[in-house]
Each structure stands twice: as structure tokens, then as C-alpha cells.
Amino acid sequence: MKFSEEKIKEVEKIISHFPEGKHKSALIPVLHLAQQEFGGWLSVDTMDYVATLLRIEPIEVYEVATFYSMYNLTPVGSYLFEVCHTGPCMLNGSDDIIKYIFEKLGIKPGETTGDKLFTLKTVECLGACGYAPMMQLGKNYREHLTKEKIDAIVEECRNKIIASN
Amino acid sequence: MGRKLLLDKVQIENIRFYDVYRREGGYRSVEKVLKTMSPLDVVEEVKTSGLRGRGGAGFPTGLKWSFLAKPEGIPRYLIVNADESEPGTFKDRYLMELLPHLLIEGMIVSAYALGSNCSYIYIRGEYSWIVDILEQAIAEAKNNGWLGKNILGSGFDCEIYVQRGAGAYICGEETALLESLEGKRGNPRIKPPFPAVKGLWDCPTVVNNVETIAAVVPIINEGAEEYAKIGIGKSTGTKLISACGNIINQGVFEIDMTISVEEFIFSDEYCGGIANNRKLKACIPGGSSVPILPANLLLKTTKGNQRMMTYESLAEGGFQSGSMMGSGGFIVLDDNQCVVKHTYTLARFYRHESCGQCSPCREGTGWMEKILHKIENGKGKQSDIDLLWDIQRKIDGNTICPFGEAAAWPVAAAIRHFRDEFEWHIDNPELCLQKNYGIANYAKPIEILV
Amino acid sequence: MSAPKQIFKVTIDNITIDVEQGTTVLQAARKIGGDVAPPTMCYYSKLQGSGGKCRTCLVEIAEGSKADPRPMPKLMASCKTNVMDGMVVKNITSQKVIDARNGVVEFLLLNHPLDCPVCDQAGECDLQDLSYNHGKDGTRYEFERRTFEKEDIGPHIQLHMTRCILCYRCTYVADQLTNQRVHGILDRGDHSEISTYISKAIDNDFSGNMIDVCPVGALTDKTFRFKNRVWFTKSLNAHRNCDKCCGQVTLWQRGNEVLRVTARKDEWNEVQNVDGKPGWICNDCRFEKKKTSDWVIEGETVINRHSVMAQGKYPGLIKPKETIADVMSGRQPKLLMDIHDVSDVNEPHIDLSLIQGAATSKTFDKDSKQPT
Numbered sequence: 001m002k003f004s005e006e007k008i009k010e011v012e013k014i015i016s017h018f019p020e021g022k023h024k025s026a027l028i029p030v031l032h033l034a035q036q037e038f039g040g041w042l043s044v045d046t047m048d049y050v051a052t053l054l055r056i057e058p059i060e061v062y063e064v065a066t067f068y069s070m071y072n073l074t075p076v077g078s079y080l081f082e083v084c085h086t087g088p089c090m091l092n093g094s095d096d097i098i099k100y101i102f103e104k105l106g107i108k109p110g111e112t113t114g115d116k117l118f119t120l121k122t123v124e125c126l127g128a129c130g131y132a133p134m135m136q137l138g139k140n141y142r143e144h145l146t147k148e149k150i151d152a153i154v155e156e157c158r159n160k161i162i163a164s165n
Numbered sequence: 166m167g168r169k170l171l172l173d174k175v176q177i178e179n180i181r182f183y184d185v186y187r188r189e190g191g192y193r194s195v196e197k198v199l200k201t202m203s204p205l206d207v208v209e210e211v212k213t214s215g216l217r218g219r220g221g222a223g224f225p226t227g228l229k230w231s232f233l234a235k236p237e238g239i240p241r242y243l244i245v246n247a248d249e250s251e252p253g254t255f256k257d258r259y260l261m262e263l264l265p266h267l268l269i270e271g272m273i274v275s276a277y278a279l280g281s282n283c284s285y286i287y288i289r290g291e292y293s294w295i296v297d298i299l300e301q302a303i304a305e306a307k308n309n310g311w312l313g314k315n316i317l318g319s320g321f322d323c324e325i326y327v328q329r330g331a332g333a334y335i336c337g338e339e340t341a342l343l344e345s346l347e348g349k350r351g352n353p354r355i356k357p358p359f360p361a362v363k364g365l366w367d368c369p370t371v372v373n374n375v376e377t378i379a380a381v382v383p384i385i386n387e388g389a390e391e392y393a394k395i396g397i398g399k400s401t402g403t404k405l406i407s408a409c410g411n412i413i414n415q416g417v418f419e420i421d422m423t424i425s426v427e428e429f430i431f432s433d434e435y436c437g438g439i440a441n442n443r444k445l446k447a448c449i450p451g452g453s454s455v456p457i458l459p460a461n462l463l464l465k466t467t468k469g470n471q472r473m474m475t476y477e478s479l480a481e482g483g484f485q486s487g488s489m490m491g492s493g494g495f496i497v498l499d500d501n502q503c504v505v506k507h508t509y510t511l512a513r514f515y516r517h518e519s520c521g522q523c524s525p526c527r528e529g530t531g532w533m534e535k536i537l538h539k540i541e542n543g544k545g546k547q548s549d550i551d552l553l554w555d556i557q558r559k560i561d562g563n564t565i566c567p568f569g570e571a572a573a574w575p576v577a578a579a580i581r582h583f584r585d586e587f588e589w590h591i592d593n594p595e596l597c598l599q600k601n602y603g604i605a606n607y608a609k610p611i612e613i614l615v
Numbered sequence: 616m617s618a619p620k621q622i623f624k625v626t627i628d629n630i631t632i633d634v635e636q637g638t639t640v641l642q643a644a645r646k647i648g649g650d651v652a653p654p655t656m657c658y659y660s661k662l663q664g665s666g667g668k669c670r671t672c673l674v675e676i677a678e679g680s681k682a683d684p685r686p687m688p689k690l691m692a693s694c695k696t697n698v699m700d701g702m703v704v705k706n707i708t709s710q711k712v713i714d715a716r717n718g719v720v721e722f723l724l725l726n727h728p729l730d731c732p733v734c735d736q737a738g739e740c741d742l743q744d745l746s747y748n749h750g751k752d753g754t755r756y757e758f759e760r761r762t763f764e765k766e767d768i769g770p771h772i773q774l775h776m777t778r779c780i781l782c783y784r785c786t787y788v789a790d791q792l793t794n795q796r797v798h799g800i801l802d803r804g805d806h807s808e809i810s811t812y813i814s815k816a817i818d819n820d821f822s823g824n825m826i827d828v829c830p831v832g833a834l835t836d837k838t839f840r841f842k843n844r845v846w847f848t849k850s851l852n853a854h855r856n857c858d859k860c861c862g863q864v865t866l867w868q869r870g871n872e873v874l875r876v877t878a879r880k881d882e883w884n885e886v887q888n889v890d891g892k893p894g895w896i897c898n899d900c901r902f903e904k905k906k907t908s909d910w911v912i913e914g915e916t917v918i919n920r921h922s923v924m925a926q927g928k929y930p931g932l933i934k935p936k937e938t939i940a941d942v943m944s945g946r947q948p949k950l951l952m953d954i955h956d957v958s959d960v961n962e963p964h965i966d967l968s969l970i971q972g973a974a975t976s977k978t979f980d981k982d983s984k985q986p987t
Contacts, residue, residue: 017285019283025347028345029329032329057797058812059797059798059811060348060349062799062801062812063350064348066812067350067801067802067803068333068351069332070290086453086511087253087507087514088252088410090506091409091498091502092409092410092411123332124252124334124514124517125252127254127291128258129252129254129255129407129409129415130408130416131255132409139293350800355666355692519803522781523670524669527781528726529722530804530805531805532725532758558718559718559722563670563689563718565668
């Protein structure tokens with residue numbers, strides 16, 4: 001397990017944001033990078049690699065990785081639907097969206113489809129309360145969700161997978 | 166039309182990019198302070214403006230800046246808190262997405278005032294596309310000589326970096342943010358020492374909200390006295406309100422703090438009234454942590470005065486009959502909504518987000534969530550309501566950081582003002598179990614004063 | 616270079632004392648001692664950075680200082696609040712404090728398994744003492760308690776996470792006494808746990824001190840596990856020449872067998888200072904030296920006030936007057952009674968002392984004869 005040359009440069013750039021000796025500050029962004037590079041989740045090997053890279057103890061990485069909710073500590077599907085269900089989204093029908101995803105894909109929060117394509121996760125407030133209901137998909141937010149939009153998103157993901165094969 | 170100072174140019178096409186922003190008068194404030202003002206002048210100017218922290222606590226910004234320790238030979242840091250995670254709040258995101266240069270301009274001016282040569286924007290991890298927007302804007306600013314060494318020949322150096330979080334509401338608490346920025350778990354620190362003395366890497370640090378820093382720009386451009394003329398009393402200037410829930414126009418609005426709550430909810434310029442022809446039932450006016458108010462107390466104070474969108478007026482009546490401006494996350498519930506369920510989702514949020522460091526919060530938030538879940542699902546007992554009250558009371562004020570209060574207040578206010586709804590849930594378990602979530606036609610109708 | 620430290624006056628529960636600038640409220644209260652000292656579950660004076668988390672030592676600051684006598688709006692963690700000159704503190708004289716402390720005890724016990732009958736810490740557990748003093752009878756918690764999977768962290772130390780109250784003390788021990796920390800706090804909120812994440816053995820010369828600082832039975836000594844209840848053991852101060860640590864320990868014996876070795880504790884249940892430094896002991900002394908001959912015995916240990924054994928073991932304890940011996944001119948009570956005097960029923964015609972072997976019902980048959 002190793003970052004590519006290019007990613008190593010990115011890590012060095014992140015470290016350069018901080019004063020000499022404060023390279024531990026790079027941990028959170030480097031973990032993001034590692035999760036993105038190594039299969040969408042953080043295995044023990046991945047975390048140990050990050051520890052070596054930043055010259056810190058592995059436990060310091062485990063402590064941080066388990067604290068923040070964006071790090072996946074178990075494998076997830078190719079597309080992770082993170083649907084917000086806190087107050088304002090609930091007021092705008094997030095429960096219906098979660099229910100619809102279950103009807104459509106047969107997965108409950110925390111589950112992955114058999115083909116390992118989709119994982120559903122319920123999350124707490126993502127700061128899109130005025131555009132509810134919403135979910136995070138990869139880097140972006142999908143807002144004002146409706147059943148039709150869910151259909152379209154699922155379609156879009158499936159097409160992407162087909163295109164990439 | 167209210168006065169707009171932050172969002173006045175937001176409609177201009179491509180204002181996100183440097184060329185347009187500069188053409189529209191951007192970075193004037195940096196020129197002004199670097200050429201004509203000393204750092205102390207800037208701090209005084211911000212003090213005079215009456216600007217109060219826009220992140221939630223409402224602490225006077227100039228005063229906060231004046232507390233910053235200035236020991237010789239130790240760097241000082243300005244941190245922008247963009248870890249916007251309070252349910253109901255999405256104003257900083259709007260500002261950063263559409264006007265990234267406004268934030269950067271404000272940061273340069275503020276960093277100059279504080280003597281900080283290196284500043285960070287700590288942004289919540291989920292806003293990952295905004296990181297790109299900000300980094301691009303920083304690169305543009307740097308290419309045009311607004312960042313880097315010896316800016317405009319003034320001798321002042323300034324660098325800005327963006328740091329992403331990874332999903333933790335608690336990192337919006339300033340000392341937890343600093344821990345996170347140091348690459349650790351977001352456990353709030355015990356204060357004192359305050360960040361102004363020992364902050365990032367033990368150096369003197371100021372942490373300010375995105376909107377607060379952006380507001381420094383119009384203060385410098387218009388002059389502090391002009392800025393202070395807007396608003397009522399100690400609520401000076403303009404405030405971004407992110408309105409959501411059951412209203413017609415959800416979104417971010419800039420208000421000058423002179424309008425009433427009623428006008429804000431019902432006028433077409435702002436929320437445009439309640440959606441789906443329903444009635445206003447309740448509102449959380451300042452982000453999920455502040456007390457919920459039923460319509461009658463929201464629109465008028467117990468003294469019979471119009472309630473205004475100001476720090477003071479929203480808080481009038483204390484927690485008995487008032488609420489708070491908080492972060493400006495304005496959540497509206499129509500008469501079809503269930504306060505018990507809403508409170509449950511908030512309790513679940515707080516349980517999920519508790520860092521787990523101190524015992525009242527770690528254990529208390531989980532306990533409250535379980536009891537509310539039980540009541541929501543028709544398995545509650547009448548004595549559970551008093552138990553909830555007692556639990557929130559024992560969390561409130563006894564924790565390391567203000568998260569304890571943030572978790573306790575929503576539960577307390579829901580019980581204080583909507584006890585009948587809790588009782589209904591307990592007395593009608595079958596109806597609760599129909600899973601017809603959100604239908605709250607059982608609740609005592611609230612007399613609406615408008 | 617540095618100016619001499621100023622002396623501040625502080626009043627705690629109506630008792631005024633002088634302390635040096637920089638003293639915490641808790642240290643000042645401990646100087647007064649007794650009930651005035653707030654209980655602590657996470658603070659440990661010998662571990663830098665500890666404290667502030669459990670919230671059991673909250674006190675009311677009724678007057679901030681002579682210069683600014685305004686009260687502090689919230690209760691403050693006494694372990695993390697420095698004394699100011701003229702400060703007035705209320706601990707057990709404040710109903711607010713008592714109330715908050717009762718709340719904290721309830722929170723700490725919420726998910727604690729209360730398996731004291733099978734817990735090795737029972738009898739010397741800070742949480743037991745705390746709940747005895749501040750807890751309620753019964754619980755208002757009606758949900759399933761949180762449990763954790765057992766994790767093996769090596770041959771000497773047992774980690775029982777379900778009992779943990781997350782004081783963080785053991786992580787400070789690992790940071791400050793050992794060269795590498797392999798365990799830490801994982802996850803967050805009410806799912807937080809102490810773990811190595813990868814079930815790694817915590818192996819270090821000083822790791823055993825984690826057992827001594829643990830306020831509950833979350834970290835216990837595997838070599839002592841289920842060997843005996845602490846209150847049946849005899850504790851002796853002993854020492855040996857050790858090239859790793861101070862070698863000054865407490866031996867816990869049953870008969871002549873050394874069941875357990877710990878560091879010596881002071882009256883606050885913290886490791887005692889030896890020559891001005893905390894008397895941490897190494898794993899060799901703790902786990903490997905289990906023979907009396909390994910040690911030079913100094914004498915009986917002064918048991919700290921936290922221990923249930925303290926009742927019988929305080930040196931110089933005045934026992935109740937032996938009335939019977941007094942009345943019966945020195946004869947011991949057990950010699951006073953002849954069973955025949957007590958009851959008519961007990962009048963066997965057989966002299967019990969002459970029965971050979973075990974007595975059976977036949978021995979007392981009416982027809983049976985006095986054995987010779």
C-alpha cells in the first residue's frame with residue numbers, strides 16, 4: 001500500500017500548510033485522501049500507512065479516524081448515499097426518502113446492496129436545511145430530493161459503473 | 166427593502182471570481198487598512214461598530230480581539246470557523262459558495278488587525294466542493310498580490326490555508342476546533358486558558374465565524390459609525406438568517422436588525438409565509454440549540470410588544486417566554502408538525518455528536534434520546550416527562566463546553582411549551598404507533614395572534 | 616528570575632486557608648481535608664493534563680476574588696480552577712453542588728454494570744465509594760446497559776471496558792510513563808471506549824501502573840484475578856532494590872502467599888510520592904516478584920480512607936470498650952457460657968468431648984451409653 005507520486009506531493013503540500021514540527025495537523029486531510037485512494041474506507045493497513053507517513057503512533061490515527069463520522073471503518077458500496085434525517089430535513093420528508101430507497105434498493109440504513117453498488121447511511125445535519133430533503137453523494141450534495149430524483153440518481157450511478165467497465 | 170451589506174452584490178454574475186469581485190469594488194478595505202490605518206485602529210473600528218459574533222454566542226467581536234495576548238516572538242493565529250453544523254444553519258455555506266472573496270478580504274483585514282501572518286479556514290468536511298472554491302479564490306488573491314509577503318508594500322505578510330474537518334458538530338466549539346486543527350480528536354479544552362492566550366499550538370488565537378469576518382469588510386468600507394447606525398440597540402448591522410422548515414421561501418436572507426419576526430416570516434421579501442396554506446405552529450429562531458417558541462410567544466413578547474429580529478428582542482422574557490438569536494438558523498414548524506418527533510430528532514443529533522469526554526453530556530444525551538424515542542413510539546409513561554426535565558437540568562451548566570446547554574435547551578423548551586403534546590403521545594400509544602409521523606392534529610390548537 | 620509566589624486566601628465551606636498562587640481549588644480543599652475535599656474520578660495529581668472530565672468535583676464559586684467578588688455563573692471543576700485571592704468556594708455547603716454531584720453519580724452509574732460481587736476492584740473502588748456517598752437507591756434508567764466486546768491486551772492486564780467511566784487516566788499513564796502508547800480513546804459520545812483497536816498487547820515496563828490509576832474495575836491485575844477479595848488480604852509495605860523503579864510497594868498477602876503487588880497509595884487513593892516523585896512501580900516488581908523472599912517487609916500498610924478495609928486497619932483506631940470482659944473481671948466472653956446454662960434442650964447425657972469420631976443421631980439415642 002502506497003500513495004502514488006502525485007498523491008505524495010499532495011500530502012507534502014498539506015504538511016507545508018503548518019509550521020515545522022506540527023505535521024500532525026495534516027492527519028485529517030491525509031485520512032480523507034487515503035480513504036479516497038484506498039477503496040472508500042480506512043482499513044487498519046491504510047491507517048498504519050498514514051501513521052508511518054506522518055511519523056505518528058498508529059493509535060493516534062485510530063483515535064482520530066474513529067472520532068469523525070466521515071471516515072468509513074468498514075467497506076462501503078461504490079456509491080454511498082448519506083441521507084440527512086435531522087430536524088429540518090425530517091420536517092421536509094426525509095423519512096419518506098429513506099423509505100423509498102429501501103423500497104427501491106432493498107437496503108436499510110447501514111446496509112449495502114448485494115452487488116456492492118450502493119450503501120445507505122443516515123447522517124445528522126449536513127447544513128443544507130433550506131434545500132431539504134437532501135443527501136451527500138461523493139463530493140456533492142443532492143438537494144430537494146423526491147422519489148423521481150432518487151430514481152434518476154440511482155440510474156446515473158448505474159450508468160457510471162457501466163461506462164467505467 | 167432592508168439594507169444589504171454582505172449580499173448586496175450576490176446576484177452579480179461570476180462575482181465568485183476575482184476579476185468580477187475586484188471590478189465591483191472588492192479588496193478596497195484591504196487597501197484602506199494597509200495604507201491608512203494601524204492594526205489598533207482596525208480593532209477600535211470593529212469595537213465601535215458594535216459587531217457581535219455571528220456564530221451563535223453573540224460576543225462583541227472587537228472586545229474578543231482586544232483580549233488577544235501579544236507576547237514577543239510568538240506567532241498569533243486567526244482561525245475562521247466554517248464548521249457550520251448547527252441544524253437549521255446554512256448561511257456560511259451560502260456566503261462561501263457565492264462570495265469566497267468577501268471572506269478572504271475580511272480575513273486579510275482581520276489578520277492585519279490581529280497581527281496574524283498565518284490564518285486558517287476550518288471548514289466542515291462535508292462541504293468538500295466549497296474547499297475547492299475557497300482554494301481557487303485564495304490562489305487568485307495570491308496571484309493578484311493580496312496574499313503573501315509584503316502586501317501592497319506595507320510590510321504585512323499574510324497566508325491563508327483551508328483545513329477540512331471530517332464530520333463532527335463539536336468542532337464548531339472553538340477549542341474543539343483547535344484540537345481538530347492540531348490533528349486530534351475534537352475534544353473541547355477546559356477553559357481557562359482561553360484561546361486568546363493559549364490557542365492553536367499554545368499560541369494566542371482568535372476564532373471567528375465566517376459571517377463575522379465577512380462583516381468586517383463593510384465596517385471598514387462604510388465606517389464603523391455608519392454600520393452601527395443600522396439595527397436596534399446592541400444589535401448593530403445586518404445578520405444573515407438561514408430560514409428553513411415549513412415556509413414558502415427557504416433560503417438565506419440578509420436582514421438589517423430592525424424588522425419584526427412577523428414581517429420576516431410572512432413578508433414575500435423573506436420567508437413568504439407558511440407553506441401549503443398551513444398555520445404557524447412553532448419556530449426555533451436561532452439554530453436547533455436555542456429554545457423553541459410557540460407561535461404566540463414567537464410573534465409577541467409577554468409584555469405584548471412585537472418581537473423583533475434582534476439579539477435582545479428574541480431573548481426577551483428569558484427562557485420562560487423567550488429564545489435566542491443564536492446562529493440565525495430559523496426553523497419553522499407548521500401546525501401539521503409534531504414537536505415530540507422534532508425534539509427526538511434533535512436529541513438524536515446531540516447524542517450522535519457528543520464528544521463523550523465529560524460524563525453528564527456523554528451519558529445524559531443518550532438517555533434523553535432513548536426516552537424520547539420511547540415516547541415517540543407510544544411506549545412512554547407520564548413520569549418520563551419529569552424525568553426528561555430532570556436529566557436536561559443536570560446536564561445544563563455542568564459540562565466542559567456549551568454543548569451541554571445546546572443539548573439540554575431544546576428538550577427543556579419543548580417540554581416547557583408543548584407538554585400537552587408529550588402527554589398526548591403517552592396517552593395515545595396506538596395512534597403514535599400508526600407511524601403517521603408528523604401528523605400532529607392532536608395537539609392543543611395554538612392561538613395565533615396574526 | 617521568577618518572582619516569589621504570592622500567598623492567596625481562599626475560603627472553602629467557611630474554612631479559610633492560605634495557599635500559594637497557582638494552587639487549584641481542589642488542592643486547597645485537600646489541604647483542609649475531610650469532607651471539604653471534593654471527590655474526584657478523573658483527576659490525578661500525578662498525571663499531567665488529567666481532570667475536568669468526570670464533573671464530580673464541581674464546586675460553586677460564590678465570590679470570584681477580592682478584586683472581583685462576582686460569583687461565577689456556572690459550577691466549576693475544582694481540579695481545573697485556580698484559586699484567586701479572596702475567593703469564596705462552596706462545596707458541601709452548596710445545595711447546587713450536592714444536586715449536580717448526585718446527577719453526575721447517576722450519569723456515571725447509568726451504563727456501569729454494577730457487577731461489584733464479581734469485580735476485583737470491589738472494596739477499593741472509587742465509584743463504589745462515590746455512589747455510597749452521593750448515589751440514590753434504585754435507578755431511573757430502564758434501558759439495556761451498554762456493553763463492549765472483551766479485548767485481550769496482554770498477559771498481565773485485564774481490560775473490562777464495560778466498567779470503564781472514561782476518566783482517561785490510563786492514557787495519560789501510557790503517554791507520560793511509557794515510551795509508546797498503543798491504546799487510546801476510540802469512537803465518540805456514549806460509544807467511546809478504551810481500546811488498542813487491533814487487540815494489541817500493552818507491553819511496557821510501566822504499563823502496570825494503569826491498573827493503579829484506574830478508579831474502577833476496568834483495568835485489573837490478571838495475576839490477582841479472582842484470587843481473593845481484597846478485604847481478606849493483609850497489606851504490608853515492602854521494598855526491594857530495583858533498577859527500573861523506586862521498588863517501594865504494598866504487598867497483599869493471604870497467609871504467607873503474596874497475591875498481589877501494587878504501588879503505595881496515599882489518602883486520596885493516588886500513588887504515593889517517593890523522594891518527592893510519584894512512586895510508580897515497574898512491571899517486574901508488580902507481576903514477577905510474588906515471593907515474600909523477594910521483598911524486605913517494612914510493616915503494616917496504612918490503608919487509605921477509600922478502602923472498605925480501612926475500618927479495621929486504621930492504626931491507632933480506638934475500639935469500643937469490651938464491656939463483658941470488664942464486668943466478668945477479665946474472663947473472655949467465650950469462656951463465660953456453659954451450654955447447659957443457656958437452654959434445657961441442650962442437656963446431652965453424653966459428654967461431647969468423649970465421642971470418638973463424628974457424632975451421629977445414634978450417639979444421642981436414649982439407650983446409648985457414654986463412650987469410654
